[in-house]
Amino acid sequence: MDEVRDDRHPATADLRLPRVLAALADPVRLTIVRALAEVGESPGTELQRLARLQIGRTTFSHHQRVLREAGIVRERIHGPQRILSLRLADLDACFPGLLKAILDSPSALTYECDAGCGHRWSADVEGHRMPPLPGGCPGAGWRLAAETPHA
Ligand SMILES: [Zn+2]
Structure with missing residues (x-):
């Protein structure tokens, strides 16, 4: 497992189902997660375009933070950009099959x-x-x- 250990991301052992579900309960965040699942990893700005989200940068940043703090999304700092990816292995270790079931469900x-x-x-x-x-x-x-x- 690719363990995340820093103060911006919860450790895998600290992931909690209610928090994950609460983060995914928002349609915009679910759209972000679906788009991210398709592309693998992406800079936030690019992802916002891919997901065809008509929201401002501040709103996107808010959703990005909720997803990161719930342990769903990882941010990797690369120069001036933050590259986002899903913590699929970490989530699957804690909640087997959960994210796949959600991603496979029709929107x-x-x-x-x-x-x-x-x-x-x-x-x-x-x-x-x-x-x-x-x-x-x-x-x-x-x-x-x-x-x-x-x-
Ligand atoms: Zn008819």
């Missing part, structure tokens, strides 16, 4: 009309209200689609 659920005529609707994790079925659809409501593609 949005897809619904289809129960008449099976192909009407679909995607709900994001923030839980918007379901819209009425499209006009002309004979269905009585939406049901969770059998396969929910990753967003």
Whole structure:
């Protein structure tokens, strides 16, 4: 295991599930973590662009700090930049399979009309209200689609 020992990152033995879950409960931070999982490691500024986050630098820094303090993200100082990466091995040592399960979970659920005529609707994790079925659809409501593609 690649142990982190400095005062900016919690040691692996100090990682706590409630803190990790609280950090991941925020949709912006979850988006950052997903983007980071895809690229492996990235400077913060680049990551913000990759994740298509419409947030200011200060807000991004705040989220970055929460993720670092929860033990999810590691910051490596490289010249003027901070290179971010996920502490996958550390997290897996403490909470086996947790991060993979989260990363493998769809970020949005897809619904289809129960008449099976192909009407679909995607709900994001923030839980918007379901819209009425499209006009002309004979269905009585939406049901969770059998396969929910990753967003
Ligand atoms: Zn329909």
